[in-house]
Amino acid sequence: MRKNLALIGMAGVGKSTTGKSLAEQLGYDCIECDSLMTIEAQKRGVNKFLLSDADFIALEGDVICSLANAERTVIDTGGSAVYSADAMRLLKTIATTVYLKDSIEDIKQRFIARGQPHVVGIGARTFEELFLERNCLYEQYADIVVDISTHPALAHTVQEIVDALGQN
Numbered sequence: 001m002r003k004n005l006a007l008i009g010m011a012g013v014g015k016s017t018t019g020k021s022l023a024e025q026l027g028y029d030c031i032e033c034d035s036l037m038t039i040e041a042q043k044r045g046v047n048k049f050l051l052s053d054a055d056f057i058a059l060e061g062d063v064i065c066s067l068a069n070a071e072r073t074v075i076d077t078g079g080s081a082v083y084s085a086d087a088m089r090l091l092k093t094i095a096t097t098v099y100l101k102d103s104i105e106d107i108k109q110r111f112i113a114r115g116q117p118h119v120v121g122i123g124a125r126t127f128e129e130l131f132l133e134r135n136c137l138y139e140q141y142a143d144i145v146v147d148i149s150t151h152p153a154l155a156h157t158v159q160e161i162v163d164a165l166g167q168n
């Protein structure tokens with residue numbers, strides 16, 4: 001097992017919720033990339049939610065690449081991290097990547113429940129189109145895929161990831 005874990009997956013799938021619990025169970029630190037991005041954007045004098053998609057992805061790439069020395073850390077990435085080739089190259093080097101996957105229906109429900117939060121790349125596309133594009137990227141970059149659609153309970157998800165890591 002590499003010395004860190006990186007959670008990747010669609011906005012709202014539960015990366016931050018799972019990441020905190022997983023880190024606690026493993027005795028790892030947990031870094032939420034979205035929070036680091038907010039801090040970095042403030043340093044640069046910008047509001048990250050007002051950035052273009054390209055600038056948002058560049059910021060996300062910079063933040064993730066700043067984690068090169070992380071150890072024993074769960075890296076909770078933003079859903080759009082897969083659009084940054086630099087970020088994914090770094091993560092594949094320093095971490096075991098875990099794709100937290102759920103059904104399109106469940107993700108869409110949670111997306112609507114949260115009031116349709118900021119999501120990169122939605123543009124003129126439908127949620128379904130974005131989901132399918134993202135799903136290919138998440139699968140491409142994943143060392144481990146954990147599908148939570150049949151067992152969505154947090155404790156079950158965390159245990160499934162721990163078990164999969166043991167076999168990886």
Ligand SMILES: Nc1ncnc2c1ncn2[C@@H]1O[C@H](COP(=O)(O)OP(=O)(O)OP(=O)(O)O)[C@@H](O)[C@H]1O
Pocket residue numbers: 009010011012013014015016017018034077078079110117148152153154
């Ligand atoms: N397994 C689950 N079942 C039901 N609801 C969940 C589950 N995991 C997380 N949630 C809820 O879904 C919402 C989004 O979860 P969370 O913030 O962990 O997702 P995320 O993947 O980190 O999203 P983002 O990419 O936007 O940061 C939260 O309100 C959380 O309580």
Ligand SMILES: O=C(O)C1=C[C@@H](O)[C@@H](O)[C@H](O)C1
Pocket residue numbers: 010011034077078079080117118119120121
């Ligand atoms: O999936 C996405 O496009 C995003 C997910 C969030 O984690 C944030 O990083 C941001 O709102 C973009």
Ligand SMILES: [Mg+2]
Pocket residue numbers: 015016017034076
């Ligand atoms: Mg999150």
